[in-house]
Amino acid sequence: MTESLAFTVPLTIEAHQIARQLSSAQFVPKRAKRAYLNSLAVYATRFYLQCMEIESDCFFDRDPSMPTIEACSVLEISDIGKLECCPILESDRTVRLPEETWGDRIGYIIVQFNESLTHANLLGFIQKTTLESVPLDRLESLETFLTYITELEESQPANSIQEQKTVKLSQWWYDTVETGWGTLDALFPRTQFAWRNSPVPTDHSKHSVTRAKILNLARHDRVALALALLQLNNSEIEIWVEIYPLQPNIYLPENLKLSVLDEMGVQVIQAEARTTENIQIKFVADPGELFGVRVSLEEVSVTESFVV
Amino acid sequence: MDRRLKQLAIEAQQYLPKSLKRRLALNQLCAELLKPGCLTGSTVPSEFDRQEIYNEALSLTLMEICKKINNYNPEKEVRQWCNFIFKKRQQDIIDKYRKQGMTSIPRVSALAKSDRENATFSRVNNLDDLENILSSAETRSASMELRQLIEEDPDCMFSREHIRDRPDANLKFLAISHIWDDRIWSDIAEELKLPVPTIHGFFQKKFPPFYPYFREYLKH
Numbered sequence: 201m202t203e204s205l206a207f208t209v210p211l212t213i214e215a216h217q218i219a220r221q222l223s224s225a226q227f228v229p230k231r232a233k234r235a236y237l238n239s240l241a242v243y244a245t246r247f248y249l250q251c252m253e254i255e256s257d258c259f260f261d262r263d264p265s266m267p268t269i270e271a272c273s274v275l276e277i278s279d280i281g282k283l284e285c286c287p288i289l290e291s292d293r294t295v296r297l298p299e300e301t302w303g304d305r306i307g308y309i310i311v312q313f314n315e316s317l318t319h320a321n322l323l324g325f326i327q328k329t330t331l332e333s334v335p336l337d338r339l340e341s342l343e344t345f346l347t348y349i350t351e352l353e354e355s356q357p358a359n360s361i362q363e364q365k366t367v368k369l370s371q372w373w374y375d376t377v378e379t380g381w382g383t384l385d386a387l388f389p390r391t392q393f394a395w396r397n398s399p400v401p402t403d404h405s406k407h408s409v410t411r412a413k414i415l416n417l418a419r420h421d422r423v424a425l426a427l428a429l430l431q432l433n434n435s436e437i438e439i440w441v442e443i444y445p446l447q448p449n450i451y452l453p454e455n456l457k458l459s460v461l462d463e464m465g466v467q468v469i470q471a472e473a474r475t476t477e478n479i480q481i482k483f484v485a486d487p488g489e490l491f492g493v494r495v496s497l498e499e500v501s502v503t504e505s506f507v508v
Numbered sequence: 509m510d511r512r513l514k515q516l517a518i519e520a521q522q523y524l525p526k527s528l529k530r531r532l533a534l535n536q537l538c539a540e541l542l543k544p545g546c547l548t549g550s551t552v553p554s555e556f557d558r559q560e561i562y563n564e565a566l567s568l569t570l571m572e573i574c575k576k577i578n579n580y581n582p583e584k585e586v587r588q589w590c591n592f593i594f595k596k597r598q599q600d601i602i603d604k605y606r607k608q609g610m611t612s613i614p615r616v617s618a619l620a621k622s623d624r625e626n627a628t629f630s631r632v633n634n635l636d637d638l639e640n641i642l643s644s645a646e647t648r649s650a651s652m653e654l655r656q657l658i659e660e661d662p663d664c665m666f667s668r669e670h671i672r673d674r675p676d677a678n679l680k681f682l683a684i685s686h687i688w689d690d691r692i693w694s695d696i697a698e699e700l701k702l703p704v705p706t707i708h709g710f711f712q713k714k715f716p717p718f719y720p721y722f723r724e725y726l727k728h
Binding site: 208210211228230232247250251252270299303342343346350353 | 526528532534559562563566567570571575647648650651690697708712
């Protein structure tokens, strides 16, 4: 059994300066002292996280001018959640985990300070509690903490809507396109592909732009999703959404569905393929509007998010 | 010990950044390096605060070891590589302070200051000293003024903010109890017979907007 993993952080002038600034913003002397220690605890934990290549952010990354005392002890781990940093002294035998944090934190890191406040020792970790006062022998090691955080990082869903980048359609007018999107000419040889059923102007027109992307539908065939933007006389944009089969197919897979979703993810328009060469939806939107396009076939679906 | 250090360094290099195995190896490596006698560094000129230079250099060194572990050459000894970085950082820091025109670094630890001023080493068992040092006469009086303002509650500006259907669970009561009387939320919640998240959430939302007003108030 390896000895329990710990980590010691040297506390520098910078750490103390931040703590001093924070504590001077408190209303009451006793709270000022607590804020000072909370701030040092956050500083030490943040240092540790940086060494472990875990991204985080805390009150002193943002505006430290008037944080609440609660803010002084929280480290927000990117995309995962809030970690509470709890300072204790060498003489303490228990640590206080306030009830108001129980529902809101992914865990608690316990940081012990030496008398002269020159070092912070990250003693351990508690994931969950239903007690305000926890004895130190209940602490789990940093190894448990690292395992827990790494698991949380790895379980981030790859296709969740927040993860997926929202395509900024306004950029298309300036020829800036996200990865995966290209002009029709770039993606498909002219012979294979033609906008047969739509009178959408080609890119030669100043007032329209068309881009396409190849979508993978898992074990089904790949298809091409194309979006054409047409600037109307007022500020509105007419949007054409089309799906095309890719060579060697002439027709789209049967029962392929194309839907347009509103910003809440609710389907507002739908079209379905039945021995068709392409399907098309068109609608009008205002700049700044958010919408989604979903292509689904049986159990597989791909959703792209856009902002006009 | 050197063998162990090498084993950990090589292990850390093998795994991908952000992987669990790499993190564990780096953590253990740092823990070993922090053992007494491991990292030595150079002597610091006497006009400088040895502890502070040491701490700053150590900080930079640990971070560099973790971020640049792939730069370690397995043909060399780990201690050699780390001490090299450590000594360089020490020098960088000394140069930095010299350039700033400082020949000595002020001790910032509020407690250590009292150590320095007295010939005898006064151990601090609790941090009341810190509390005293942080609160000057000025901040104490500001604190009392604000408390008074809230107690007086002109135009009921604080008491009129309250939880729905509970005029007793108002901002005046919560602020005095939580901030000035230093009562914990679970305690206050029990007295009011309301859930902790309710009163805590209410307070976090309604109290901070008064901060600019308090700042202005204290100016006059």
